[in-house]
Amino acid sequence: MRGTSGQASVELLGMVxxxxxxxxxxxxxxxxxxxxxxxxxxxxxxxxxxxxGGDPARAARAAAPDWAHARLSVHVSGRHVRVRIAPPGLLPGTADLLAAGAEADAGPGS
Structure with missing residues (x-):
């Protein structure tokens, strides 16, 4: 039994x-x-x-939360909009990998 008195503490510390x-x-x-x-x-x-008839990029930025403004990109093609937002990066290199994209269509032109 000698020498095992702190083993559980060391194992716990290793799991942190x-x-x-x-x-x-x-x-x-x-x-x-x-x-x-x-x-x-x-x-x-x-x-x-x-x-x-408004500005889609401005509307997208206004609808996005404050933390997303620097991570937001808007692409407009005709009446189709694509928005991409990278989440805050808690682990290095994961924000771009987990970026979210969404698309919306403004319907047929009038």
Whole structure:
């Protein structure tokens, strides 16, 4: 029994980095889900702006949350809008991999 008195503490301490990585990974996936919801709303707002004769990029940025403005891109092709938002990066290199895209169509032209 001698020499095993601190073994459980050492094992617990060894698991802490793994637990932190798992927690950050789960947080990153949640952030990706939030980015997807934000992209959907921004794409719909941009399509509505097209219907009303407004600026789709401005409408998409206005509909997106503040944290997404620097991570948002809007592409308009005719009456079709594509919005892409990269989530906040909790783990290095994962934000671009988990970027969310959404599309909306303003319908036929009048």
């Amino acid at each position: 980095p793994l637990a932190v990585i798992v927690a950050l990974g789960a947080g990153q996936l949640l952030a990706a889900g939030v980015a997807r919801a934000a992209a959907d709303g921004a794409a719909q707002a941009a399509a509505m702006a097209l219907v009303q």
